Amino acid sequence: xxxxxxxxxxxxxxxxxxxxxxxxxxxxxxxxxxxxxxxxxxxxxxxxxxxxxxxxxxxxxxxxxxxxxxxxxxxxxxxxxxxxxxxxxxxxxxxxxxxxxxxxxxxxxxxxxxxxxxxxxxxxxxxxxxxxxxxxxxxxxxxxxxxxxxxxxxxxxxxxxxxxxxxxxxx
Amino acid sequence: xxxxxxxxxxxxxxxxxxxxxxxxxxxxxxxxxxxxxxxxxxxxxxxxxxxxxxxxxxxxxxxxxxxxxxxxxxxxxxxxxxxxxxxxxxxxxxxxxxxxxxxxxxxxxxxxxxxxxxxxxxxxxxxxxxxxxxxxxxxxxxxxxxxxxxxxxxxxxxxxxxxxxxxxxxxxxxxxxxxxxxxxxxxxxxxxxxxxxxxxxxxxxxxxxxxxxxxxxxxxxxxxxxxxxxxxxxxxxxxxxxxxxxxxxxxxxxxxxxxxxxxxxxxxxxxxxxxxxxxxxxxxxxxxxxxxxx
Numbered sequence: 001x002x003x004x005x006x007x008x009x010x011x012x013x014x015x016x017x018x019x020x021x022x023x024x025x026x027x028x029x030x031x032x033x034x035x036x037x038x039x040x041x042x043x044x045x046x047x048x049x050x051x052x053x054x055x056x057x058x059x060x061x062x063x064x065x066x067x068x069x070x071x072x073x074x075x076x077x078x079x080x081x082x083x084x085x086x087x088x089x090x091x092x093x094x095x096x097x098x099x100x101x102x103x104x105x106x107x108x109x110x111x112x113x114x115x116x117x118x119x120x121x122x123x124x125x126x127x128x129x130x131x132x133x134x135x136x137x138x139x140x141x142x143x144x145x146x147x148x149x150x151x152x153x154x155x156x157x158x159x160x161x162x163x164x165x166x167x168x169x170x171x
Numbered sequence: 172x173x174x175x176x177x178x179x180x181x182x183x184x185x186x187x188x189x190x191x192x193x194x195x196x197x198x199x200x201x202x203x204x205x206x207x208x209x210x211x212x213x214x215x216x217x218x219x220x221x222x223x224x225x226x227x228x229x230x231x232x233x234x235x236x237x238x239x240x241x242x243x244x245x246x247x248x249x250x251x252x253x254x255x256x257x258x259x260x261x262x263x264x265x266x267x268x269x270x271x272x273x274x275x276x277x278x279x280x281x282x283x284x285x286x287x288x289x290x291x292x293x294x295x296x297x298x299x300x301x302x303x304x305x306x307x308x309x310x311x312x313x314x315x316x317x318x319x320x321x322x323x324x325x326x327x328x329x330x331x332x333x334x335x336x337x338x339x340x341x342x343x344x345x346x347x348x349x350x351x352x353x354x355x356x357x358x359x360x361x362x363x364x365x366x367x368x369x370x371x372x373x374x375x376x377x378x379x380x381x382x383x384x385x386x387x388x389x390x391x392x393x394x395x396x397x398x399x400x401x402x403x404x405x406x407x408x409x410x411x412x413x414x415x416x417x418x419x420x421x422x423x424x425x426x427x428x429x430x431x432x433x434x435x436x437x438x439x440x441x442x443x444x445x446x447x448x449x450x451x452x453x454x455x456x457x458x459x460x461x462x463x464x465x
Contacts, residue, residue, distance in 0.1 A: 077311055078306065093193055141309035
């Protein structure tokens with residue numbers, strides 16, 4: 001039996017949640033919090049979003065969406081166009097290709113793998129921005145940003161997992 | 172049997188298409204980087220359009236964030252009331268001494284100005300805008316402001332917070348604009364050491380403390396020297412406070428900017444009628460003058 005219009009619409013809206021949540025994470029990073037720590041360096045929340053959905057629902061956050069979100073991040077953040085887009089695209093690609101390895105593994109393993117992937121992602125971002133700008137970007141804040149991202153990962157994963165449980169359990 | 176082989180072929184095809192699409196995205200990311208580097212007008216216009224479209228949403232999000240920040244600041248202030256009071260009293264005593272000196276100097280300057288028939292500096296026109304976006308990132312230091320070309324904001328104008336220079340306008344949309352902070356890796360500000368009048372260029376490098384480069388001559392610069400903007404290149408009006416020298420060691424001469432980035436909620440975009448750091452696009456509309464407003 002074909003599902004009714006309302007059911008299909010409901011499913012469709014639910015399927016938009018991963019992308020919306022990741023864009024929302026991007027916008028949160030941009031909001032001026034006026035906290036001393038966050039003002040200079042904020043954790044890379046969209047990176048975590050892309051990583052999480054690439055593992056658990058790669059069908060709902062495909063590569064082109066990761067690319068688009070990265071591009072939006074470049075535009076809003078004023079960083080060189082395309083750098084963030086490429087980084088998020090590669091993170092999505094890598095995580096989605098290795099997702100069989102993650103499914104059913106403990107949280108520590110996911111966190112550890114995220115640490116590796118995020119290190120690669122931030123290093124690539126640093127390299128790209130340095131090449132595009134034509135000068136070496138100070139690596140100290142980059143390292144700090146990485147550590148901050150790593151520390152925020154458990155909290156954000158918990159939030160995203162609750163979101164997935166609440167909206168996407170059976171669609 | 173036949174059906175399953177057809178399905179298999181279809182799956183292989185789909186996988187190939189996916190791989191190809193992924194590769195195309197990687198290629199287009201590189202293409203975008205090259206396009207962005209070439210500084211094409213179209214790229215900038217696209218950026219401006221997207222930010223303009225997002226501006227109302229960002230503004231809506233910035234308001235509750237500002238309230239939360241205010242509450243946090245309130246709690247923090249309450250906790251430090253005693254220490255803050257003592258500090259302020261001490262500072263007040265010091266400032267009172269300064270006030271006496273300033274009064275005397277003001278009269279002296281006035282008399283000298285009259286004797287020399289000095290043409291006074293023009294009062295600047297200004298626009299005050301809310302900060303709606305602040306992407307704290309190790310890769311770029313810029314902010315989004317809720318004022319654009321329709322409010323009279325133009326590329327290259329100086330942006331100040333109180334009396335201190337924050338940066339300049341780098342991109343302007345209809346209702347939003349991008350403020351490039353003096354700490355950004357792309358920022359270059361002509362400055363002068365206030366006491367010795369030594370000229371230099373302030374270069375940001377995405378760290379909290381920008382560096383002094385291209386220092387004219389070989390002067391003795393020491394920690395604690397105040398740095399203000401210079402009129403070189405007619406980019407900024409002379410004498411806007413920028414920061415104070417905090418280190419002169421191996422890492423070059425570095426400044427601590429007066430403007431505190433995390434405290435910015437509103438900034439003034441100031442128009443001194445100068446050329447700005449970038450060429451202006453069109454003449455400014457008539458606006459309030461600072462002197463009359465106060």
